[in-house]
Amino acid sequence: MIRAHAKTLALIVGVLLVPLILAGCARNEDSGETRIFEIENTEEVFGKKDEDHVTVRKHYMILNPPEDLTELKELVEKYGKEHPVEGKIEAAAGKTRFFHMYFYRESADLPRDWQPDEGYLSTDRMEHHKNDLIAAVDWSDADPQKEYSSYEKSKEGKIVKRMRFVEDQLVG
Template sequence: MIIGIFFIPLYLIGCTKNEESSGETKIFEIANTEQIVGKKDEEIVTLRKHYMILNPPKDLKDLKELVKKYSKNHPVEGEMKVIEGKNRIFYMSFYRESD
């Protein structure tokens, strides 16, 4: 009974809606998820980046347009100057916030 008194309020606090997610649509890179795959002697280097979409549009066409616009306005090619001269592959993964 005493354990329930302490853990139920904590559980309910964890289930409340994220205050940052209410409002306008936001896209941001998820911290510490960038991966660069490839060794110095390999010809191809891969960059993987992961992004979160807060308050995504319900319509999938609108969501697709939002991701296209973000990708166009935030190119990742310029971020890989360390490995210039090699063939580069970019993967951008987008995750949308859900209920």
């Protein structure tokens, strides 16, 4: 009889502890460390055959981004140097490539596992998440100087502060 109660008690404790342990492991995945990754299925490459340019847009998520806008710019700049996009996108001879790298913060509307949705009755695309855009880099083959924009935003997505750089020069 005592063995039956002990087994039942062990089973109940096991059933309660396993989900708590798993939940704790899931929370530890976010160590507070800053991390950047490309948001899957969001790369855009477009340009018509008769146009003289090709536009490339890539979208990234920054987990635990720095609050200082200069540090944010430096983080994005370092990431761009370590993960260049120019060599991955080819254009026909004579066409200029325009590059845009967009960096977003994680939020309730844009979780780290977000994916675009082209549903029949509703859609959810990257352009619907501008409130979470916190940094951008723009340049082209014709003008290789990179322009960086860093944003401090409220939880609602309103711009509180913006810093703009051309390469390392603060311009406004």
